[in-house]
Amino acid sequence: MTWPANTTRDHLCDSDAAAGFEITDDFARFDQMNDMFTRAMWDDTVKSPHTDGFFASYRMEAAPRRGEGFSQRDFALRNAAWLVSDIISNRGADKGLREGFQGAIENDTPVAPMKADLGTAAKESQEIKRLARFFGADLCGITHIDPRWHYTHRPDTKAMKPVPNDLPDGLTHVIVMGHEMDKTLVDTYPSALAGAAAGREYSHEAAIVMQLAAYIRNLGFQAIASMNDTALVIPYAIKAGLGEYGRNQMVLTPEFGPRVRFSKIFTDMPLDIDVIHKLGLTTYCQDCTICADACPPKALPKDGPKVGSDSPSTLKGVKKWSANCEACFGYWAKIKTDCAICMRVCPFNHHSKGTLWYRIATSRFRKLAQWWAVRHKPDRMKPSTWWASR
Ligand code: SF4
Numbered sequence: 001m002t003w004p005a006n007t008t009r010d011h012l013c014d015s016d017a018a019a020g021f022e023i024t025d026d027f028a029r030f031d032q033m034n035d036m037f038t039r040a041m042w043d044d045t046v047k048s049p050h051t052d053g054f055f056a057s058y059r060m061e062a063a064p065r066r067g068e069g070f071s072q073r074d075f076a077l078r079n080a081a082w083l084v085s086d087i088i089s090n091r092g093a094d095k096g097l098r099e100g101f102q103g104a105i106e107n108d109t110p111v112a113p114m115k116a117d118l119g120t121a122a123k124e125s126q127e128i129k130r131l132a133r134f135f136g137a138d139l140c141g142i143t144h145i146d147p148r149w150h151y152t153h154r155p156d157t158k159a160m161k162p163v164p165n166d167l168p169d170g171l172t173h174v175i176v177m178g179h180e181m182d183k184t185l186v187d188t189y190p191s192a193l194a195g196a197a198a199g200r201e202y203s204h205e206a207a208i209v210m211q212l213a214a215y216i217r218n219l220g221f222q223a224i225a226s227m228n229d230t231a232l233v234i235p236y237a238i239k240a241g242l243g244e245y246g247r248n249q250m251v252l253t254p255e256f257g258p259r260v261r262f263s264k265i266f267t268d269m270p271l272d273i274d275v276i277h278k279l280g281l282t283t284y285c286q287d288c289t290i291c292a293d294a295c296p297p298k299a300l301p302k303d304g305p306k307v308g309s310d311s312p313s314t315l316k317g318v319k320k321w322s323a324n325c326e327a328c329f330g331y332w333a334k335i336k337t338d339c340a341i342c343m344r345v346c347p348f349n350h351h352s353k354g355t356l357w358y359r360i361a362t363s364r365f366r367k368l369a370q371w372w373a374v375r376h377k378p379d380r381m382k383p384s385t386w387w388a389s390r
């Protein structure tokens with residue numbers, strides 16, 4: 001895609017500092033052929049009977065087993081929660097397009113030929129946020145489009161080869177929406193049951209992002225609905241002011257901590273962008289290793305942020321905490337479901353904005369909050385407790 005006409009590299013780089021991004025000269029855009037899910041489909045160093053079994057489990061093939069949280073009922077709920085998302089992502093299978101994951105969601109409605117009369121950019125931004133909530137989003141922020149975060153290529157999932165990942169010219173803004181995952185389900189990670197929290201939000205966000213994009217197209221502006229496809233959503237969510245980057249590789253939000261999924265819309269609608277405020281969440285992570293300590297394959301770093309790694313699945317040229325993606329996905333493949341232990345154990349999953357603990361954790365007295373959090377780690381909820389709850 002071409003650089004948007006009304007944005008400049010300097011403008012984007014200015015907000016890097018506010019977002020806490022340190023980008024080095026060897027930065028390179030990410031090729032989606034190298035993300036772990038895609039590599040598990042073509043890279044023989046990743047693909048294995050375990051990874052094949054992981055994908056097959058979403059079709060109920062030989063996944064249920066003894067062990068609480070991994071019964072046929074647990075997998076059944078997880079797979080049912082994914083259903084709407086699966087319908088969208090599978091409808092372009094013949095074209096090698098896995099919408100929402102390995103390709104943007106195709107426009108189901110055209111852009112109206114007449115542009116609606118708009119109010120100011122500030123007013124329209126407020127209206128977009130109100131409608132995001134109306135459709136069911138829990139968070140919404142807006143930022144400039146930034147091609148650095150866009151994948152160089154996406155996989156053609158039929159031929160399993162890289163194809164261009166182009167968006168139309170003229171797009172200027174990205175609307176980022178956050179979708180809260182169910183806390184009680186997240187509290188049962190690791191389990192197939194817990195995967196229903198992820199699946200339910202993917203299904204929700206598919207509907208929400210498509211509906212809001214259709215609204216914008218009906219106003220006469222371009223709107224490309226996107227989930228995990230097309231661009232890295234983490235830098236966009238941070239630039240849209242929704243949270244800060246955590247040691248567990250997730251965006252920590254004041255409202256839900258890391259327990260949130262994100263979707264996005266690329267548009268040319270004139271909008272105001274959100275201001276990035278320092279929240280103190282990344283600062284807290286600097287002296288906390290609860291997630292890294294709890295990770296079964298020890299895939300999370302315990303030391304400070306670094307630039308890159310040897311893995312092709314790590315973004316190059318950005319100073320940040322990076323997981324050992326191979327070890328992490330290897331664990332997912334072994335248990336035949338997603339793992340988010342590092343989400344469950346994070347204190348910001350349990351204590352949101354407004355609580356006393358949160359206020360202390362994001363203040364200069366954070367060491368007190370860290371001391372308390374280490375001594376009061378909530379236990380994992382048993383899946384049988386979740387099923388028995390009403
Ligand atoms: S998802 Fe699980 S395996 Fe991966 S980094 Fe988090 S705790 Fe570790």
Ligand code: SF4
Binds near residue numbers: 284347
């Ligand atoms: S567990 Fe601690 S280090 Fe990990 S993301 Fe949460 S606050 Fe940060």
